[in-house]
Amino acid sequence: MKFITTPAFRLVPDGTRIRFMKGRFIGLMVSAVLSTASIILFFHPGLNLGLDFKGGVVIQVATPSKPDFTKLRSGLDAAHLQGAALQGFGNGKGVLISLESKANANATEQSLTAAEGVVKATIPGANIESTQAIGASVSDTLFQQGLVALGLSFLMILVYIWFRFEWQFAVGAVATLILDVTKTVGFMVITQIPFDLVTIAAILTVIGYSTNDKVVVYDRMRENLRKYKTMPLRELIDLSINETLNRTLGTSSTVFLAALPLALFGGASLSGFAWIMLFGIVVGTSSSIYIAAPILLLLGEHRLRRGPKTNEDPTVAKAQVRGR
Amino acid sequence: MLYFTRLKTTMILLFCAIGVLLAVPNLIKRPLAGVPWPQIHLGLDLRGGSYLLMQVDMSAVVKEQLTGLTDDVRQALLKADIGYTDLGANVAAKRVQFNLLKPSDAAAVKPILQKLISPVEAAGGAPDIDVRIDPSGAATLTLSRAGLIAKQSQAIAQSITIIGRRIDGSGVVDPQIARQGSDKIVIQLPGVSDPNRIKRLLGKTAHMTFHMVAPNVNPETKTPPPGVEILPMLNDPAQSMAIRSRVAVDGADLTNAQAGQDPQTGGWVVNFTFNGTGARKFAEITTKNVGKLFAIELDHKIIEAPVIQTPIIGGQGQITGGFTAQSATDLALLLRAGALPAPLSVVEQQSVGPELGADAIRAGILSLAVGFVLVIVFMASFYGLFGWFANIALVVNLLLLVAVLSVMGATLTLPGMAGILLTLGMAVDANVLINERVREEVKLGRKPLAALEAGYKRAYGTIIDSNVTTLLAHIMLFIFGSPPVRGFAVTICVGIVTTLFTSTVLVRLITARWYIARRPAALPVF
Numbered sequence: 001m002k003f004i005t006t007p008a009f010r011l012v013p014d015g016t017r018i019r020f021m022k023g024r025f026i027g028l029m030v031s032a033v034l035s036t037a038s039i040i041l042f043f044h045p046g047l048n049l050g051l052d053f054k055g056g057v058v059i060q061v062a063t064p065s066k067p068d069f070t071k072l073r074s075g076l077d078a079a080h081l082q083g084a085a086l087q088g089f090g091n092g093k094g095v096l097i098s099l100e101s102k103a104n105a106n107a108t109e110q111s112l113t114a115a116e117g118v119v120k121a122t123i124p125g126a127n128i129e130s131t132q133a134i135g136a137s138v139s140d141t142l143f144q145q146g147l148v149a150l151g152l153s154f155l156m157i158l159v160y161i162w163f164r165f166e167w168q169f170a171v172g173a174v175a176t177l178i179l180d181v182t183k184t185v186g187f188m189v190i191t192q193i194p195f196d197l198v199t200i201a202a203i204l205t206v207i208g209y210s211t212n213d214k215v216v217v218y219d220r221m222r223e224n225l226r227k228y229k230t231m232p233l234r235e236l237i238d239l240s241i242n243e244t245l246n247r248t249l250g251t252s253s254t255v256f257l258a259a260l261p262l263a264l265f266g267g268a269s270l271s272g273f274a275w276i277m278l279f280g281i282v283v284g285t286s287s288s289i290y291i292a293a294p295i296l297l298l299l300g301e302h303r304l305r306r307g308p309k310t311n312e313d314p315t316v317a318k319a320q321v322r323g324r
Numbered sequence: 325m326l327y328f329t330r331l332k333t334t335m336i337l338l339f340c341a342i343g344v345l346l347a348v349p350n351l352i353k354r355p356l357a358g359v360p361w362p363q364i365h366l367g368l369d370l371r372g373g374s375y376l377l378m379q380v381d382m383s384a385v386v387k388e389q390l391t392g393l394t395d396d397v398r399q400a401l402l403k404a405d406i407g408y409t410d411l412g413a414n415v416a417a418k419r420v421q422f423n424l425l426k427p428s429d430a431a432a433v434k435p436i437l438q439k440l441i442s443p444v445e446a447a448g449g450a451p452d453i454d455v456r457i458d459p460s461g462a463a464t465l466t467l468s469r470a471g472l473i474a475k476q477s478q479a480i481a482q483s484i485t486i487i488g489r490r491i492d493g494s495g496v497v498d499p500q501i502a503r504q505g506s507d508k509i510v511i512q513l514p515g516v517s518d519p520n521r522i523k524r525l526l527g528k529t530a531h532m533t534f535h536m537v538a539p540n541v542n543p544e545t546k547t548p549p550p551g552v553e554i555l556p557m558l559n560d561p562a563q564s565m566a567i568r569s570r571v572a573v574d575g576a577d578l579t580n581a582q583a584g585q586d587p588q589t590g591g592w593v594v595n596f597t598f599n600g601t602g603a604r605k606f607a608e609i610t611t612k613n614v615g616k617l618f619a620i621e622l623d624h625k626i627i628e629a630p631v632i633q634t635p636i637i638g639g640q641g642q643i644t645g646g647f648t649a650q651s652a653t654d655l656a657l658l659l660r661a662g663a664l665p666a667p668l669s670v671v672e673q674q675s676v677g678p679e680l681g682a683d684a685i686r687a688g689i690l691s692l693a694v695g696f697v698l699v700i701v702f703m704a705s706f707y708g709l710f711g712w713f714a715n716i717a718l719v720v721n722l723l724l725l726v727a728v729l730s731v732m733g734a735t736l737t738l739p740g741m742a743g744i745l746l747t748l749g750m751a752v753d754a755n756v757l758i759n760e761r762v763r764e765e766v767k768l769g770r771k772p773l774a775a776l777e778a779g780y781k782r783a784y785g786t787i788i789d790s791n792v793t794t795l796l797a798h799i800m801l802f803i804f805g806s807p808p809v810r811g812f813a814v815t816i817c818v819g820i821v822t823t824l825f826t827s828t829v830l831v832r833l834i835t836a837r838w839y840i841a842r843r844p845a846a847l848p849v850f
Contacts, residue, residue: 258749
């Protein structure tokens, strides 16, 4: 019974005092480089748009034996469905046929019907397992609407944190969130995880997690600002991050553990979602420490704290900590 | 900290119990037909089926309205004996226009045209048409914005009803049909892996009308005389026939239609019955025109044009158009269900066969379960007893979340399940915060009760701020996002609320009960 009711381990030993703010410029620089690279990647080569946004046709067929790709392709060509991408899957006993979207939704939908006919004619015994046809016109409005909604939700975060904390905290949090999102987009370009409605949900979850993490760390800083009236902001930020380190790592561990099996064994539709989450957890956790906190330090050094300017003498910090 | 009134304790437990009760139906099949049994709908990726996103052709709605208006204007002007030229509809500008022969008639025409206006109730009685007459004698009747919007909603609502009737008639079980945006309709067909028959059923507006055939008009002519239309034959589009535009009897007056076999020829036919109005009109027309040709038109094509042998008084008739069993059954179904107000086109289509993904789904569900277990093991080993309290809350939280989603009639997809799991992974955050705080207080040398009290009190501020921020952000996403984003935002918002309840209120109750029972000398912290 005892071993069940007693905690087994700690992630960070008590009294850990890592001086995170020493690495603030490196942190900001790395973040700036990664985010800039992500934005460049976003424009070139760009996201691997999923069917939801690109439009087009995908047909998944299970075949009794290895499908004859040449025959299938010539059949599709004969039906005026040129440019079809064929991809084998499921131990070779299956084929995934993708067609580009046509000028209008009706034509796209008709090419699905035509391709289904070709499959049935060229591969005897084929079983069409799933089909999808999406017109391209739907996607633009979805995308714009999504960006507007995202912008407004960032504005809401800005206003709430401003109201509850100080404006420096609000700017720090939202700037960091934007950087987090750009990096996630960059990650999706590199891994070529398709950008569709499912991965948008993953990005939303990442934003939710990241916001949560930033507010918790900020909350401790606000508390310490009241508690230690004279401590320089830089040491105060370090102290706050160290004090919340176990909770930061604890919560990120639970989310990480929840997402990991999905990423490894969850199958095609879930693993993209889970990989984005895993990346988002790492980015969101580290950005609370290395981006949100330094921004706060830069913006708030002379405003949040009117004490003596910080010098580089580490003994001051130690003395203050011991003084608690 | 320790003090919970009996009422409060009862309320908390009752709330949890209701949540569990509402979540249970998702595990067991419906026991009795009459009992309300709210369940989360499984998405098509979990149960197999088809999804269609259809667009209503609103320009057809406008066109039809303008055609009707043109007719009304013509008749009103004829009745008042006012001369006009160039009467016609301009679909692009959404208006009907004509020129008065004598501009001096303007004053007399204005009240006549204004009688055609009807107020739009949804827009506070705004007129559905704007009437303007220039001093030069040029008159326009433009459809107003309010009128158009009302007309569109009406067309969508009517389409949904008709689609529902058609799909029900085809034998699909439990279809879901809902409006999306201003001109789209989402249709979900569980268990239908090949939606082609449904698409055929929905691809026709099925507006059937009866017309007299125009004699002495060459069907090959490019310029039919006024009031006459040239339409192709349904079975042989190369052939066409000239009919009078005037609708003799409208298919909307049908009360029933059934497929059957003609006892004499054995061919498939559709038998139909008119309502009172239809039967009267039909009797009148057939009595007056014995020996003449009578055309049955469906969606701008002629099904057949039989000779009227004898007057048909009973309001019953038969269509013999060279049908097969399937096409006769489908046409009868379409006629019973009624005509769509406008053509529909498929914008998006997805279907999942029953076998697909059985493996993928199993893998998905298994990895979700493994993730859940990992979270529980982590919390237990990181916080010991307090971790187990958090785990109890986590399970109750999952049940409450399922309960709320069932009551809301939400649809659960595989990615949705992943979202729920991650929400739960984040839900333990509140308990992590509390436990860390309690531990800090213990390290500062406080007694167990004081440490618990201070820990909870201090953690609350943080928990509220972090959750309210996330909640507000997702409420914005819900208000302004597109439908799929909204669905996800709702799940996260509901998750935040249930989390706040279980991880603070419920865990506090459990902790208080434990403390009162044990009165420990030291708290189980590392």
